[in-house]
Amino acid sequence: MAEIFPSRRVRKTPFSAGVEAAGVKGYTVYNHMLLPTVFESVEFDAAHLKQHVQVWDVSCERQVSIKGPDALRLMKLISPRDMDRMADDQCYYVPAVDQNGGMLNDPVSIKLATDHYWLSLADGDLLQFALGIAISKGFDVDIVEPDVSPLGVQGPKADDLMARVFGDAVRDIRFFRYKRLAFQGQEFVVARSGWSKQGGFEIYVEGTENGMPLWDALFDAGQDLNVRAGCPNQVERVESGLLSYGSDMRRENTPIECGLGKFCNSPENYIGKSALEAQLRDGPDRMIRAVAIEGETGMCSDVWPMFADGKQVGQVASAIWSPEFQTTVAIGMVDRTHWDAGTVTEVETSNGMRRATVQKSFWR
Amino acid sequence: MAEIFPSRRVRKTPFSAGVEAAGVKGYTVYNHMLLPTVFESVEFDAAHLKQHVQVWDVSCERQVSIKGPDALRLMKLISPRDMDRMADDQCYYVPAVDQNGGMLNDPVSIKLATDHYWLSLADGDLLQFALGIAISKGFDVDIVEPDVSPLGVQGPKADDLMARVFGDAVRDIRFFRYKRLAFQGQEFVVARSGWSKQGGFEIYVEGTENGMPLWDALFDAGQDLNVRAGCPNQVERVESGLLSYGSDMRRENTPIECGLGKFCNSPENYIGKSALEAQLRDGPDRMIRAVAIEGETGMCSDVWPMFADGKQVGQVASAIWSPEFQTTVAIGMVDRTHWDAGTVTEVETSNGMRRATVQKSFWR
Incomplete structure (x- = not known):
């Protein structure tokens, strides 16, 4: 692929100086903003994330x-x-x-x-x-759109690192809850959340000028924890079944197809209610499934169709080799006829047709 | 800058195979889609655009x-x-x-x-x-969002190239008008429009599968016209005063500030009417201006503040060296107090503070 071309329209973030000093090797663009995608290598970054703690510039979560x-x-x-x-x-x-x-x-x-x-x-x-x-x-x-840029702190040592910077109160924050915590005279929303299943926090940094002081404080405090700059990791997030809007799900999909039916419980007359209630009643015709594809396929950067008996029965929109699970892990949208765990299909990957098995659940 | 990382969320286009075969060197992301930014060099591409004809993958104009x-x-x-x-x-x-x-x-x-x-x-x-x-x-x-991907044909030889592929009817299309014209059994909207001032067309290609056949037909027909793959060119578009939404103008700007007041003439009760009519009556406090900055400054990829007598009086969001006009051409948003042609200010560029003069108009 070619290089990305900077402009005001594809914005840098309050943490870009830190990201660049850390040797970012790849970007994507997300909400008109740069989002790092790789530092050392996707595999190295994933392994580090699972052992230590990383600081993620997810400012693009506008x-x-x-x-x-x-x-x-x-x-x-x-x-x-x-x-x-x-x-x-x-x-x-x-x-x-x-x-x-x-x-x-x-x-x-x-x-x-x-x-x-x-x-x-x-x-x-x-x-x-x-x-x-x-x-x-x-x-x-x-x-x-306020001047608020989330900074992720993810990984098994996230609690320890955050406690050093924000105090032990961070340890009491429950999953998907937040506290307002002080940093250098500012107060930020600190939530236990983030786009990995390694645990951690998102700090909603208000004020661009507060970005690098916080970035530097986290790195200063985390040297002995082996803190590194990181980013949402394609290996870890597919293993974990974290869905990406725009890739795994789009406007042609309902939340129910995406396994998010439990979040459709409002008694109010919200937009789309009758459509979602009908689908909750009747069941969807396709759903998100974890899919294991045999061998290394290269990364999926488009849509790979899924076949059985020569007929298309679904598609895969995210796939990558997992060193931990020794298979290509993938997220598929699979027709009802073939979505049961253990169903064997074929996926047309960039490296040719591959045997692919529907899993009971994601890998974590 | 780092490389861009492909995914389904940052889509390829119906013409990506042609763009890549033509040796694209840079991309940006626009409407969740890849947009080429440079082939040979921005300067070379600009000079070629002004003399010959280019085919532009502007599928991202969704x-x-x-x-x-x-x-x-x-x-x-x-x-x-x-x-x-x-x-x-x-x-x-x-x-x-x-x-x-x-x-x-x-x-x-x-x-x-x-x-x-x-x-x-x-x-x-x-x-x-x-x-x-x-x-x-x-x-x-x-x-x-339909499966429609615009393909630009821009440059002084655009009429000749288009006539060879779509027939002489293209010559009769007036500025910002369109005809439906046939290509290999399909019919496409062909408009005289495009994001350069070198003349040309945009073909609204319906159906992804029709992309590469049209791309190839244009290149086959244009060999002796010196046709090349191109893209919106930062040098030519700044010289021409073509504004980029997200860079030169944003939600904090009105169309009137952007010199687009003449397009605000609806008798209907459209959204924003009272605010725009008040500003049309009273005049805006700042407006888009062509600005010439002394010397080479590097490309503006963020916002450069503009000063006079130590006070900020505007900003520049697009700037690049123009080999043709031997100055750094720029697009500024300039306060009323300093927007008259000939006003001398200073712009804080990536290469330091530079003398900058407000122009009467853009360079073409």
Whole structure:
């Protein structure tokens, strides 16, 4: 592949100086912003993540700030999830859909106050959906993208590193809950969350100027913990079954197809409700499945069709060799007829047709 | 900069095989899709574009298809421009804004039928804005991203090349008008438009499978015209004053600040109308200006502040050395106090503070 070409439209982040000094080797673009994809190698980065602790520049998880008297009314239209059950310190995974149940994004919503929410976005300008609704309904809300850039701290030593910088209070933060914690006179939302299954936190850094001081503090404090710069890791996230909006799921998919039906429980008349309730009742025709593909296939950077008896029965949109599990791990969208665990299919990879077996669950 | 990392989320295009065979050296990402940025060098590409003809993969100008009985009602809410004056074969530049007049995108709208429009997007998911409005208003429209990928043919020899592939009818297409023209049993919208001032066309290629046959046909037909693969060129577009949404203008800007006030003439009650009419009446506090910066500064990949008497009076978001005009050409957003032609300021570039003079107009 060619090099990426910088511009104001493809923004650097508050942590870019640190990322570049750490020797980033690859980027992708996510919400009009640079997102590192590899430092040493994807395999090395994965192995390190599973043993130590990494600091991730995930600034590209841009926030949509929805603030004002009608903030909750708007959230109740956008969220298939019951917003009234959300605790004051909670982070809520919200698969937002259109009127037909087609996924538009899968942000994490953070309740800052009863009249103030952030939506921490996957790749896509959901801000414009919220804005279109709010303007049309005449809602009294401000909808902006604030100067907030999440920094991930992920890995088994994340609690230890974070405690050194933010104090032992971080150890008491429950999964998908947050506390406001102090750093050098600032106060940041610190949540136990992140796009790995190695444990860790996301710090919602307010103010670009606070980015590098925090980055440096984490590295200074973590030398003996073997802290490294990292990023969402393709090996670890596929093993873990963490879905990527835009790759594994898109507007042509419903949350139910993606295994997210449990998040569609709102009693409110949210957008897409009738479509999702019908599918919850009848069951979807296809669903996300873990798929093990034989041998090394190279990385999947497009869509690979899945076949059985010469007929297409699904597709794979993420796949990569797993050194830990000694197979190519993959995320497939598989038809009902072939989604049972143990079903053997074939996937047309970049390296030719390969035997592929549907798994009971992801690898962790 | 590091390499770009491919995934399904950062899509290849119907023309990617041709682009890669032509030796693309740089990419950016635009609407979740790869956009080439350089082939030989930006300077070489610019000089060639001004003399010959280039084929541009601008698939990333994704279309929002708005179709149905309420399509025009929706367009009239989104467009500051008078949709009733739009001819049946017209392409309409539409600076879409929020309720405060802040720009959300600046698509080209194409009228395919009285109940069917495409919006050919700048970088940003305006589809979600249109969808949020349509759902909230209960409009009877389908809003989708169709399998349509624009291919640009730009340069002084564009008419000759296009006539060889589509027939002499292309010569009669007026500026920002289109015809439906046949190619190998397909029919494509062919418009006289494109993101250069060297003249040319955009072919709205429907069907991914039709991409490479058309690409190949253009190269076969254009050998003696010295046809090359090209892309929107930073030198030529800054010289020409073609604004980039996300760089030169954003949601914090109004169309009037961007010199697009003449497109804000709709008699309908469109979104943002009162804010834009107030600014049209009172005049904006800052506006886009051509700025000549002394010497070579390197390419502007962020924002450079502009100063006079120690105070910030504007900023530059696009700048690059122009071999033709022997100056660094730049696009600035300049305060009213300093926007008159001939005003001398200083711009803080990557290469230090430089003398910068506001120009009467862009270089072409």
